[in-house]
Amino acid sequence: MLIHSHRLFAEGGAPVRFLQATHQGGTIRPRFLIMHYTAGGSAEATARYFAGSAARASAHLVIGRDGEIIQQVAFDRAAWHAGKSRWAGVTGLNSCSIGIELANWGLLSSGPKGHCSWTGAAVEPERVIFAAHRHTPERQQAWEIFPAPQWQAAVAAAQAIVAVYGIGEAGILGHDDIAPGRKIDPGPGFALDRFRAEVTGRGGDGAEEPEIFTVRSPSGLNLRSGPGLYHPARKLLADGARVQVIERQGQWWLVSEIVDGRADASGYVHSHWLQAG
Numbered sequence: 001m002l003i004h005s006h007r008l009f010a011e012g013g014a015p016v017r018f019l020q021a022t023h024q025g026g027t028i029r030p031r032f033l034i035m036h037y038t039a040g041g042s043a044e045a046t047a048r049y050f051a052g053s054a055a056r057a058s059a060h061l062v063i064g065r066d067g068e069i070i071q072q073v074a075f076d077r078a079a080w081h082a083g084k085s086r087w088a089g090v091t092g093l094n095s096c097s098i099g100i101e102l103a104n105w106g107l108l109s110s111g112p113k114g115h116c117s118w119t120g121a122a123v124e125p126e127r128v129i130f131a132a133h134r135h136t137p138e139r140q141q142a143w144e145i146f147p148a149p150q151w152q153a154a155v156a157a158a159q160a161i162v163a164v165y166g167i168g169e170a171g172i173l174g175h176d177d178i179a180p181g182r183k184i185d186p187g188p189g190f191a192l193d194r195f196r197a198e199v200t201g202r203g204g205d206g207a208e209e210p211e212i213f214t215v216r217s218p219s220g221l222n223l224r225s226g227p228g229l230y231h232p233a234r235k236l237l238a239d240g241a242r243v244q245v246i247e248r249q250g251q252w253w254l255v256s257e258i259v260d261g262r263a264d265a266s267g268y269v270h271s272h273w274l275q276a277g
């Protein structure tokens with residue numbers, strides 16, 4: 001993607017849809033990129049909310065689960081996304097950061113009827129992972145996943161942003177980094193370390209190439225919704241299936257199955273049944 005006059009353009013040169021947010025501040029020089037989730041339904045609904053008069057918040061970009069990107073504030077203007085925040089001696093990061101909102105319900109509640117959002121919307125089991133937020137490492141909770149098209153759109157947009165504004169890897173942060181105790185987004189469903197690595201292209205030396213493993217288990221390997229045998233199986237990976245490692249939690253690794261060269265279903269597997277390469 002490209003940036004021209006602080007607006008985002010698709011690779012082919014078409015501008016990303018712009019729907020102006022009501023609330024924005026003055027001119028900024030962005031030094032940080034802050035990732036959020038909306039705790040909401042569609043990107044369209046969030047974008048319309050930011051464009052309305054009731055909202056007391058805004059963001060530069062809203063990205064849908066399908067990868068659609070809507071820009072709402074030019075990148076050289078402050079958006080109201082960070083709130084009370086502090087990082088590296090800086091307070092009030094709205095005045096020096098770009099905010100990306102990802103359409104995602106975030107933390108879910110789990111009951112006998114399954115998982116649902118704070119609004120009561122049902123979230124299908126294949127869209128749920130169990131993970132502990134780093135603020136509360138003792139608690140495994142259910143979170144909505146970020147689907148591959150949304151992830152790829154966020155990486156592409158962030159690559160353009162960090163290149164144009166000179167934001168380093170250490171400047172890519174979660175809202176939960178800059179407002180701990182107040183905010184938990186984007187949470188453990190969003191692998192921020194992997195995001196930083198993909199955005200900044202870290203690993204020209206090969207050290208950060210995607211880690212590919214092959215399933216070595218004649219009866220297949222369960223891809224589970226959380227790190228442990230008590231989490232339901234989402235899918236049975238075939239012997240010989242190839243997976244990309246997203247994150248390691250001890251013996252349990254969060255992986256995506258690779259289908260036709262692209263990351264597909266994700267979940268947790270026991271690493272004993274994986275062979276490098």
Ligand SMILES: [Zn+2]
Pocket residue numbers: 035036037081175183185
């Ligand atoms: Zn946030």
